[in-house]
Amino acid sequence: MRTLTILGLESSCDDTAAAILRQTGDDAPEILSSVVMGQNDLHADFGGVVPEIAARAHAERLDICVRRALDRAGLSLDGIDAVAVTAGPGLIGGVISGVMCAKGIAAGAGLPLIGVNHLAGHALTPRLTDCAAFPYLMLLVSGGHCQFLIVHGVEEFTRLGGTIDDAPGEAFDKTARLLGLPQPGGPSVEAEAKSGDPARFAFPRPMLDRPGCDMSYSGLKTALLRARDAVVAEKGGLTRADRADLCAGFQAAVVDVLAEKSRRALAAYMAENPTQPLLAVAGGVAANQAIRAGLETACAETGVQFTAPPLWLCTDNAAMIANAGLALFRKGRKDDMTLAARPRWPL
Numbered sequence: 001m002r003t004l005t006i007l008g009l010e011s012s013c014d015d016t017a018a019a020i021l022r023q024t025g026d027d028a029p030e031i032l033s034s035v036v037m038g039q040n041d042l043h044a045d046f047g048g049v050v051p052e053i054a055a056r057a058h059a060e061r062l063d064i065c066v067r068r069a070l071d072r073a074g075l076s077l078d079g080i081d082a083v084a085v086t087a088g089p090g091l092i093g094g095v096i097s098g099v100m101c102a103k104g105i106a107a108g109a110g111l112p113l114i115g116v117n118h119l120a121g122h123a124l125t126p127r128l129t130d131c132a133a134f135p136y137l138m139l140l141v142s143g144g145h146c147q148f149l150i151v152h153g154v155e156e157f158t159r160l161g162g163t164i165d166d167a168p169g170e171a172f173d174k175t176a177r178l179l180g181l182p183q184p185g186g187p188s189v190e191a192e193a194k195s196g197d198p199a200r201f202a203f204p205r206p207m208l209d210r211p212g213c214d215m216s217y218s219g220l221k222t223a224l225l226r227a228r229d230a231v232v233a234e235k236g237g238l239t240r241a242d243r244a245d246l247c248a249g250f251q252a253a254v255v256d257v258l259a260e261k262s263r264r265a266l267a268a269y270m271a272e273n274p275t276q277p278l279l280a281v282a283g284g285v286a287a288n289q290a291i292r293a294g295l296e297t298a299c300a301e302t303g304v305q306f307t308a309p310p311l312w313l314c315t316d317n318a319a320m321i322a323n324a325g326l327a328l329f330r331k332g333r334k335d336d337m338t339l340a341a342r343p344r345w346p347l
């Protein structure tokens, strides 16, 4: 196989990113550069991502990210063989910004263009970090998504189940907002939970009484709101210790649900694929150490290998988009200037 160098772009939520990967022969692709410009500061006053602000920032920053990615890789566009871009799902303004930027580069430099599904980018990350062989079981858990997928191939996914309402990342973000902690909520709730008592407040474990791999996280947000209001009504406010206990209780419930549902997904997966015992996790919430530990334990009990990407490849990045784009390109996929931004695009 010929050596390929690919530029990837990502702008579907609140991270503007560009990365360059090179694959020589059958080897795992090498990340030559990966640039991520976050937007936490731009959205901090609003308690969540404001789509219009995000889209404008992406439009302003994509060029800067591409320039930095090229500089860090020591390349010009002459050294690039193809351009991959997130074409959905995500916030429409951001996705359009990325797709337009990629089309401009592809047209200007005469390069092939490949539209990538953001979820496929996350789901194929273990191929980049661990050279994982197909098939494997993937728990994709982020701010907008939560699902178990059997990854059979670059474009072949079977969904075993997932959330019926909110994603866990959304619940972490809401928890942080309700407790006056900074966004994104995942890292701040995780930090507070470290010193908290997970048993002080009784949080439910939604849908564990139901068979299958489906989950629900909206009830946990309500439970947190009620517990918080009860403390405020009793004492007139929250202490640091109250906050830590609320975070610890909430996080322990998420860990228990994800671990138990993973056991069930693993049972279903292993029945069909006994010779490929691997659970991989991806998405921003996979950065959480307590969740990683819970999943690791569930895997150890069932004799299944567990793998999680390094933290910077869990949250949104363009290396995963370049990686998926490279695999698609190798299979002969190529888009043209009609490539559309798809705000909804299930796997």
Ligand code: KG4
Binding pocket: 013, 141, 142, 143, 144, 145, 168, 169, 170, 172, 173, 184, 185, 186, 187, 190, 283, 284, 285, 286, 287, 288, 289, 314, 315, 316
């Ligand atoms: O994959 P990602 O960067 O963007 C989406 O595609 O959604 O995930 C972002 C989500 C946010 O909700 C953020 O709060 C959550 O991942 N997150 C975490 C942690 N780090 C990021 N959740 C729990 N614990 C963390 N350490």
Ligand code: ZN
Binding pocket: 118, 122, 142, 283, 284, 315, 316
């Ligand atoms: Zn993501």
